[in-house]
Amino acid sequence: MSAPTIDQPTTTATGPGPVREGAFGNARSLVCRECRHEVDLGPHYACPECFGPLEIAYDFPVVTREEIAAGPRNIWRYKALLPVPTDIEQSPNTEPGFTRLLKATNLGAELGIDNLWVKDDSTNPTNSFKDRVVACALSAARELGATTFACPSTGNLANAVAAAGARAGIRTVVFIPSNLEQPKQVNSAIFTDQLVAVNGNYDDVNKLASEIAGEEEGWAFVNVNVRPFYAEGSKTLGYEIAEQLGWRLPDQIVIPVASGSQLTKVHKAFQELIALGLVEDKPYRVFGAQATGCSPVSIAYKAETDAIRPVKPDTIAKSLAIGNPADGIYVLDICRESGGAVEDVSDDEVRAGIVLLARTEGIFTETAGGTTVAVTRKLVETGQLDPALETVVINTGHGLKTLDAVSGIVSAAATIEPSYDAFRATGLGA
Numbered sequence: 001m002s003a004p005t006i007d008q009p010t011t012t013a014t015g016p017g018p019v020r021e022g023a024f025g026n027a028r029s030l031v032c033r034e035c036r037h038e039v040d041l042g043p044h045y046a047c048p049e050c051f052g053p054l055e056i057a058y059d060f061p062v063v064t065r066e067e068i069a070a071g072p073r074n075i076w077r078y079k080a081l082l083p084v085p086t087d088i089e090q091s092p093n094t095e096p097g098f099t100r101l102l103k104a105t106n107l108g109a110e111l112g113i114d115n116l117w118v119k120d121d122s123t124n125p126t127n128s129f130k131d132r133v134v135a136c137a138l139s140a141a142r143e144l145g146a147t148t149f150a151c152p153s154t155g156n157l158a159n160a161v162a163a164a165g166a167r168a169g170i171r172t173v174v175f176i177p178s179n180l181e182q183p184k185q186v187n188s189a190i191f192t193d194q195l196v197a198v199n200g201n202y203d204d205v206n207k208l209a210s211e212i213a214g215e216e217e218g219w220a221f222v223n224v225n226v227r228p229f230y231a232e233g234s235k236t237l238g239y240e241i242a243e244q245l246g247w248r249l250p251d252q253i254v255i256p257v258a259s260g261s262q263l264t265k266v267h268k269a270f271q272e273l274i275a276l277g278l279v280e281d282k283p284y285r286v287f288g289a290q291a292t293g294c295s296p297v298s299i300a301y302k303a304e305t306d307a308i309r310p311v312k313p314d315t316i317a318k319s320l321a322i323g324n325p326a327d328g329i330y331v332l333d334i335c336r337e338s339g340g341a342v343e344d345v346s347d348d349e350v351r352a353g354i355v356l357l358a359r360t361e362g363i364f365t366e367t368a369g370g371t372t373v374a375v376t377r378k379l380v381e382t383g384q385l386d387p388a389l390e391t392v393v394i395n396t397g398h399g400l401k402t403l404d405a406v407s408g409i410v411s412a413a414a415t416i417e418p419s420y421d422a423f424r425a426t427g428l429g430a
Helices: 065-069 075-081 105-111 130-143 156-168 182-189 202-215 227-232 235-244 261-275 296-302 328-338 347-361 367-381 420-426
Strands: 027-032 054-058 101-103 116-120 148-152 171-177 195-198 219-221 252-256 285-291 341-345 391-395
Touching: 054 227, 065 075, 065 235, 075 130, 075 235, 101 235, 105 116, 105 347, 105 367, 116 235, 130 156, 130 219, 130 227, 148 156, 148 202, 156 171, 156 182, 171 182, 171 202, 182 195, 195 202, 202 219, 227 261, 235 261, 252 261, 252 367, 261 285, 261 328, 285 296, 285 328, 285 367, 296 328, 296 341, 328 341, 341 347, 341 367, 347 367, 367 391
Parallel strands: 116 391, 148 171, 148 219, 171 195, 252 285, 252 391, 285 341
Antiparallel strands: 027 054, 101 116
């Protein structure tokens, strides 16, 4: 059996000098997602030919389900499919991944979906899916000789970078919008004393980070100059869903959209598993979820255009508040070609989604998860999602990070004196 090759180049490689042999595992090069030009592996994120975004291309070996199952219960069980060295477990990291996939019978009954699952990434080390991408970015930063680990972030990424940097013993600097939820600021500051709050929105912070990356030597901005490596960590969500379903793909999946990278990489993971013969090739539909206050991809989808116009975010779903999403165009392509859709919901619907998931499945999600649940409900109600098909929704973070979003709509049922008569008066008895 010959090993499959996922990406086929149209030009030969150019770029910086060679890296340590085996430093990036089975990764072959960086390949442009627009013109397919290839460059050597290194701290690059834009194609030198057309300025398109770069991603990792591989020459995969034969990989079996048994080899994966014998690996650790974290994302490194898929290390043969990631741009990391074979001895990655020897480097200090937060060991994220292999989070639970729950059969959501109660939520499914509320939404009218017969066969519903929740992939709950709130149980990662810093309580969000960002630990996955940061683990891959940290490996790349080490191999490239970076001295500072950094990121611009809407919160969850800052938490993950700060924690991973502390664990690795590398200097870490994280940049966030100054109006970020206080719990997310504390969750970063506890790990690093170099948290920088910037007066502006995420797009302003991201622009500043790009300028710093161009001026400062030795800085690895996980989602800027090592972004191709970072983004690959999201593939592990797709791998895990397939493995936890018994090595098969779901019929439908609903994924929150900020930059759009997570959705594109889950799709890439499914395609790789098919190419490697690890799952059966079958159709699946991909849906994107946004909050109405920052929904440039949903707006473009509904307008039936490829032109994604940047917006100024105004939503409680701050982790999704990227007004100019880098992967937005690719989200549109995947959702349209798979027969899915992109939908958005109001902030009140986001809050209702948070409460619904908590009171049906016991999962306290942050605003991004509330957005995903609410969008799923809307997709069913509008006939865009087939309730008879097996569906997975992704919860990307824990609700303790965004308490303010729901603190005004939930409270104690009653405040009483410590007596049985007072309790009886509440009407809560049997």
